[in-house]
Amino acid sequence: MPDSAADAKPSSAETTSLPLAGLRVLDLTLARAGPTCVRHLADWGADIIRVEPPRSTDGLGGPRDGFDSVNLHRNKRSIALDLKHPDGHAAFLKLAATADVLVENMRVQVKHRLKIAYEDLKDLNPRLVYASISGFGQTGPYAKRGGVDQIAQGMGGLMSITGEPGRGPMRVGIPIDDLTAGNLLALGVMMKLYDRERTGRGGYVHTSLLESQVFMLDFQASRYLMDGEVAGQAGNDHPVNIPMGVFPTADKPINIAASSPKLWEAFCRAAGREDWMRVPEWQTAAGRSKDRARVNAAISEVTRTKPSEWWIATLEEAGIPCGPVNDIAEVFADPQVRHLEMAMPIRHRRRGDTRVVASPLNVEGLETGVYRDVPDLGEHGEEILAEAGLSAAEIEGLKAKGALGGE
Known part of the structure; x- marks a missing residue:
C-alpha cells in the first residue's frame, strides 16, 4: 500500500490513459447523491466542469477543505456562473453545446425555471447525455417535493426493517439512498453513452432517492410482492436465515x-x-x-x-x-483493507499529505487516483470559457457584469 501522497497515481499527465479521458461533464450537483455519480466519472478520467453560483461560499456542501468535500469533489475544475443572468446563461449554453454529459440533482422545478432542463438543451446538443437525480421522480404527485436521504429511507421502507424489534424505526448509519442513487445514475450514464455509440444521440437518464431505495429493498420487497409478507425489524439477525448475526465473545462481538x-x-x-x-x-x-x-x-x-x-x-x-465487528479505525487497520488500498494517499494544497476513500472499481491495467484538488470557487472559469470559444474581452465582460465569479 502506498505510504504517502507522493505515491498516489495517476498524475494529471497520466489521466489520458484512463477509460473516460476525453469525456466532458458539466457538474451541477449539490449535496451527496449527484456528486457520488460524478465522482465515478471524475476518478476514471472525465473532464469535470463544476458549475457553481458566483457568490457561493461553500457550494460543494461544506467547507471546501473539509473532509467531506475533499473526498467527494476531487478531480474537478470549477467555473462560477450566474445562471439567472442572461449573459451567464448564454455562457452556460456555450458549455452545454459541446458537453458529453450533464449531471444535476436540483428540485425538478428549479432546472425548468433556470431554463437548463433537458428540454432546453436537447436540440442545442443532441449528443448530450442529461442525467438527473430527484427526491421522488421527475413526474408524479411528489415530483416537486425536496427529498433528502433520511426522508427516502423512511418513505422507502428501510427504517421499518432496520434496528431491533420493538425499538421503533432506525436510520442506517450512512446516507445509503444518496449513495445508491448516485451509483445507479453513474451506471445509467455509462449505459446511455454506450447507446450513443450506436445511435449517435444522447438522451435523458434519471433516477430518484425513492426509486433507488425501493430497488434496494431487494428480497424484502419481493418477499412482500410475491408472498405478501411484510418484513419487520430483526436487529442484527438475518431476517430469514438462522443462525446469521452478531454473537458475543470474551472480548468483542x-x-x-x-x-x-x-x-x-x-x-x-x-x-x-x-x-x-x-x-x-x-x-x-x-x-x-x-x-x-x-x-x-x-x-x-x-x-x-x-x-x-x-x-x-x-x-x-x-x-x-x-x-x-469493526469500528471505522479498525476497518482501515484491517490487513485486507490495507491490501486493497482503500485509503488512497493524496497531497492537498492546503491540508498537505492526507488520505481519501479510493474507488472500489478495479480495471485491469489501469489505475485511478486524485490528480486535482477540490477546486477553489471559479478557479478555472477563464480557461473553461476560453476553451468554449469566448474571447478575453467577452470573459472580462462577464466578470464586469457579475455573471462570472471566482476567488
Whole structure:
C-alpha cells in the first residue's frame, strides 16, 4: 500500500490513459447523491466542469477543505456562473453545446425555471447525455417535493426493517439512498453513452432517492410482492436465515453466518456442541428460524467463552463465514483493507499529505487516483470559457457584469 501522497497515481499527465479521458461533464450537483455519480466519472478520467453560483461560499456542501468535500469533489475544475443572468446563461449554453454529459440533482422545478432542463438543451446538443437525480421522480404527485436521504429511507421502507424489534424505526448509519442513487445514475450514464455509440444521440437518464431505495429493498420487497409478507425489524439477525448475526465473545462481538444445513453441522462441530444437531426443532432451517431466540441464546453462551480471534480462526478453518465487528479505525487497520488500498494517499494544497476513500472499481491495467484538488470557487472559469470559444474581452465582460465569479 502506498505510504504517502507522493505515491498516489495517476498524475494529471497520466489521466489520458484512463477509460473516460476525453469525456466532458458539466457538474451541477449539490449535496451527496449527484456528486457520488460524478465522482465515478471524475476518478476514471472525465473532464469535470463544476458549475457553481458566483457568490457561493461553500457550494460543494461544506467547507471546501473539509473532509467531506475533499473526498467527494476531487478531480474537478470549477467555473462560477450566474445562471439567472442572461449573459451567464448564454455562457452556460456555450458549455452545454459541446458537453458529453450533464449531471444535476436540483428540485425538478428549479432546472425548468433556470431554463437548463433537458428540454432546453436537447436540440442545442443532441449528443448530450442529461442525467438527473430527484427526491421522488421527475413526474408524479411528489415530483416537486425536496427529498433528502433520511426522508427516502423512511418513505422507502428501510427504517421499518432496520434496528431491533420493538425499538421503533432506525436510520442506517450512512446516507445509503444518496449513495445508491448516485451509483445507479453513474451506471445509467455509462449505459446511455454506450447507446450513443450506436445511435449517435444522447438522451435523458434519471433516477430518484425513492426509486433507488425501493430497488434496494431487494428480497424484502419481493418477499412482500410475491408472498405478501411484510418484513419487520430483526436487529442484527438475518431476517430469514438462522443462525446469521452478531454473537458475543470474551472480548468483542463477531458476525457468524452458518444457516445452511452443511454450515450448521460444521458450526456445531466447531463449537463442540454436536448435540445441537440432535435437537428436533433445530434440524431444519425452518425449525431454527421458529426457535430463533433459543438458538441464539445457546450459541451466545458458548461463543462468549473464547476471544474473538480464537473464534474467527476456528470458524474459518471449518469453512464457516465469520468476521469481526469493526469500528471505522479498525476497518482501515484491517490487513485486507490495507491490501486493497482503500485509503488512497493524496497531497492537498492546503491540508498537505492526507488520505481519501479510493474507488472500489478495479480495471485491469489501469489505475485511478486524485490528480486535482477540490477546486477553489471559479478557479478555472477563464480557461473553461476560453476553451468554449469566448474571447478575453467577452470573459472580462462577464466578470464586469457579475455573471462570472471566482476567488
